[in-house]
Amino acid sequence: MSDHALREHLELKQDLKKLEDLGIEHASFDSTLRKIMEELKHHMKDEEEDFLPALRQCAPQSALEDMAKQWYAKLNSVATHPHPSAPDKPPFQEIVDKVTAPFDKARDLLKEYPAEVEKRGDK
Numbered sequence: 001m002s003d004h005a006l007r008e009h010l011e012l013k014q015d016l017k018k019l020e021d022l023g024i025e026h027a028s029f030d031s032t033l034r035k036i037m038e039e040l041k042h043h044m045k046d047e048e049e050d051f052l053p054a055l056r057q058c059a060p061q062s063a064l065e066d067m068a069k070q071w072y073a074k075l076n077s078v079a080t081h082p083h084p085s086a087p088d089k090p091p092f093q094e095i096v097d098k099v100t101a102p103f104d105k106a107r108d109l110l111k112e113y114p115a116e117v118e119k120r121g122d123k
Contacts, residue, residue: 006088008043015039018084080104
């Protein structure tokens with residue numbers, strides 16, 4: 001991954017963390033969300049128009065298929081919340097992901113729990 005892409009990932013993580021901390025009622029929530037959406041559009045355009053076509057030209061189809069399988073397999077083991085201060089390069093990125101992902105998933109479950117109890121009518 002290029003330094004440019006790594007910088008974009010870090011900026012997105014920082015902005016996502018800011019958005020998460022703000023809460024939906026905060027006055028700058030909408031503008032922060034719009035900024036994130038623009039950053040994502042730019043980043044996706046870079047990947048779709050530059051990175052992926054270059055990868056397709058230099059990697060055999062079997063390697064691309066293997067990478068796709070690895071990417072999908074990894075989706076369940078990555079953090080679900082932004083961690084802008086975490087390492088962004090292997091091998092430390094993967095180590096930190098393996099440690100933070102279970103905590104993020106537990107946090108997500110705990111956030112959902114009160115709503116589930118309320119739906120059932122439990123007290």
